[in-house]
Amino acid sequence: MSPTFKKHVCRYAATTLTALALWNCSSDSSQVDESIQLGTPANIALSLDYSETPLLDSLVLDCYGPDTLHFVHSVEKKSFSLDLFPSDEWVFKAKLYANGTLMQEGDVTTALEAGSAVNLKIPMHAIVGFVYVKIPIGFGNPAGIKKGEMKLTSKDESYTFPMAFDSDNVTFTSDGLKLNREYHITLTMQDENGKNIFSLEDDFTLNENTPIPNFQIESLRSKIALAIELANDVNLQVTFKLPATKRAPAANDLIVSEFFIIANANDSSQFNFVEFYNGSTDTLVLDKCSFGKSSQSDASEIGAIALPPNEVIVIGDREKADVSGMYVYNEKMPEFGKTYGSLVLQCDGAVLDSLYYGKADSLHVTPLPLGSSSATIRKSTQLNIELWNKRNEPDSWCTGVPTPGSITACGN
Template identity: 45%
Template sequence: MSPTKMIKKAVCTLAMALCAVPFWNCGSESSEGAPTGSLEGKTASVALRVTHVEVPLMDSIVVECVGADSLHLTAGAKDARFDLDLFPHDHWKFRAMLYANGALMQKGEIEMKLEAGSTVDVSIPMHALVGFVYVEIPLGFGNPAGIASGTLTLASSQATFTYPMETSGLNATFKSEMLALGLDYAVTLSLRDSSGVEIYSMLDTLRIDENTPVPELSINSLRAKTKIALQIADDVELQIPLTLPATRRKVKEGDLVISEFLVNSKNDSIAFDFVEVYNGSNDTLLIGDCFIGKTSALKESSAIRPVELPPRRALAIGSDSSEVVPEEFRLVEKMPAFNKSNSSTASSIVFHCDGDVLDSVYYGKVDSLHLTAVPLNSSSATVARSSQLNIGAWDDRENPENWSLGSPTPGRL
């Protein structure tokens, strides 16, 4: 790809997030001439798989089975497999339809004979009917690039379409409506700041066809030097270079938050004590000279082994002295002795680097000094539940309503 303004190295990625719906939502109605009586010994065992192209904004996969009986099955995007017991019949038809971006996008059909007592593995090949363009731009904590609005324009030989930027949580997105296959599209992407000044633009071409119904658009960077023009006199124009953050740098305040922690896992042999931090910047952060502790005092903290944390990724910090902790999470020699009770003296978790506190969490008991506290799982609970932050509320994380208890997911947001 060849953007007109190259800005070193961040990525506007194609989001492959899949929208799951319940795996099993089937109704059955008997068709005329269907067998009656006991099913035992009269059915065929069918493993039905849908071979589809995974796309963003995927809604569901619908399968219709028509033969000796009629079945209507619905699965989530990640569950494209069905295990069925079906009556024998000479002409079973299996039709599959994939819905994405609110419309029918792919479909496939296969017909076969099923004999009683047989075991069959059926694969339904899918082909695309339409395509669409979806671009996701990570804004990062505080939106340091200052992106406030934008437009995406797609122009083919038949028509031109323009779509505005939408903001959701920590990301900005562009999504088109369904587009015809077999066409080349000229792509223009423009990002603007709050004053309407363009801070990034990209020109490119792409082809939407059956093999690439949702092509990937990659912006090489939103960083480097961007020119800002200031009119200071009638005949003088001053160009000021604005340097945005580098792509690989030391961590600083505002880059990450404590997103999950578990400090009382002793009654659950599967879980382990950990503190998770999330990189909300658009840069790879160098975690060095950093500590996790009850306070910012070194005597109550444990040093974290140097590690690189990519953007929009979570890092779980666990004890190297525990065999329960997975190897990739053994980042401190020994975890600090965090308070494990939500009814006694409350405690804090502090993440600090080079003497500066980057984030902290107060949990457990409310007292006269701390009117709010993050919920903590009971130390007597038989199954450990970790305290988890709703990352969309990262800038209001002191509010306990933005935290909840759930099954531990160390390293996964």
Template identity: 45%
Template sequence: MSPLKKMKNGAVALVACASLASIWNCGSDTQENETVGSAETATANVALRLSHVEVPLTDSLVVDCIGADTLHLSLGPKDSGFDLDLFPHEHWKFSAKLYANGALMQKGEIETRLDAGSVVDLSIPMHAVVGFVYVEIPLGFGNPAGIASGLLQVESANGSFEYPMQVEDGSAIFKSGMLPLGLEYTFRLSLADASGTNIYSMEQTFLLDENTPVPELQINSLRAKVSVSIGKAEDVEKEIPLTLPAGKRRPKAGDIVVSEFLVNPNKNDSALYEFVEIYNGSNDSLIIENCFVGKTSLERESAAIEPFVLSPRKATAIADTSAKVPAEFRHAAALPAFNKSNSSTGASIVFHCDGEILDSVYYGKVDSLHLSQVPFSTNSSTTKSPHLNIGAWDDRENPENWCLDAPTPGAATFCN
């Protein structure tokens, strides 16, 4: 699932305007503005913080700075911030807009005076102008719940609207259009299997206001009962549990995949280490016990993994207990001596539990038994590891669903 869908309501994002000549539109005739005279050439350093409710499906943050000059900054949802040097002026106006779900959702502005040489920390209070409903249901590898279709109905005094289910990155997604604030809404969610038989339905009423512009619902487990939480702004957080947490069990074939590995790190880089990353694609917490990672499925060519629990839709790296390995990844006393080249046969990684192979990756030489290989880097100066596209988990033998990029142990990321 993409980073846009994982934002948590109630957080305060820090966004700083910074001096980036490539993104500002400066006035061409600066002497007409009320700028500093020749004696005042120092600028003011300004950091802007946008105090807003973070929401899923954020498109961009747009900031206009108008005063001695005119700057227009467009910030992506992943941008961490900017610093900005501005000319002194009596009346600087900073306007900010947050776009989400394809529309303007929050806005705010502030005015201030900037003096030469000053360092100013400003906060723009943002206010929601509309809201929307967003529901995400993780389907898990193979969609064991059998969800084939679904419908979200949103009803208020202004009318009733319907939104069909979409499938994105292994999750069922429901998102409404933009909704006016200050109204009470009733939403009804229904899910059906391939034959059209209803397998789940729920109904909930809530008030959509400035503190809760996006009641984000996450359905964590589709068994006899369902766990749903509605996240609100930080100061009015509320949860509505409707039932049981996900189950906890031992893994079986189809639950776990090897999502990344690094077996030939650059020896001159003290921060790099060997690891095999595994990803839990099920909707359950998996008990990793009596499990091994090796060159083959033989225990003598494998490393025993210390028991632990892997949460649903999470990844972890299996590495040794050396000091440079983060504590959360020290799952094996020592890894086996994996082949460090793709020029030989037998260059494989096998993850197996209780005598059963749960997943394997081949990165060695193509031969009559292995018609394809995962891309593998042998560059001694630049370390890159193979990454699996989790969305193509069921076609992971296809080399096109792997790519090479900088190692990211414990984060199931695909290359840009």
């Protein structure tokens, strides 16, 4: 640390920091550099210019000037707002961690005048890369995938990484990889007998501009969509058979993933809704599906909608709503119980999902949680999608700020 810096260090501050409040965080005031003139702090807004990265862990910012400050942000926050002492030189060093590794870093230096407001962007550059492949396999794994591996080869080096199951997906994740190299990828999946039922081969280059190639396999189908900037001819083989690409939902295909039934009528930003998730590997046709308080009465039709795999549809009582993804306005939304009750989904006369929420009774010992209707910030009930096969258990759900159209469990 430069001798002109204040000798005591205030570390691990929260999100927004007022440096004046931190100046005397040490009781030893005799060590303050008297050459530093206190004045009106400068406000600085810092944003990080980095490549979008899967498996992002955290953003770290270190500030060096009249004081030394250290900040750690979670993945939800991409900028920093600070009040700092004026100085001829402040140095800001940013780091991005993903997949448990330091992936990108950058720095910027600026002078701060008393009372000024400054907006800065820190350009980030990659120092290593990695490969991440996520493949949806559908609830219950109908293809019978049991194991798999990803092999990466570059020059005389070869790396092998195992497949991991993640709810209705499998994932392949490499360690940190050297940049400015060409790699050959071979990805295979086998059934319980060790027979290859899926394989993919191609070549790609990792460099500072593309440290993480965008592999995204949207469906295990003969018509597989690859969002990947690699060679034009991808060597791809799928040898297992799956059901027709469009069909009616069956058990454990279509499930309730979130519901919000206690919207404040006086709040224009709130509306009641039920969210459904297609956890199969097929496009589901919902023309014979309805939902309501029971399977007998007060049911509302979803409509003649084709819902692609791994997508959600939100049915709500507001004509126009801010929803990520597919939304359908339903003017005849069922009147669900505000403190307790049931939510039933049925298709072509068969019950596909049935949930009970609110308070316990003799028939429902472990109801799902329901946000309080008297709370200042009302909350929806959200399913941890990885626990889809335990969705009748209250621990599989949580309450949080509504996120219609987004598969998240209370911000996770």
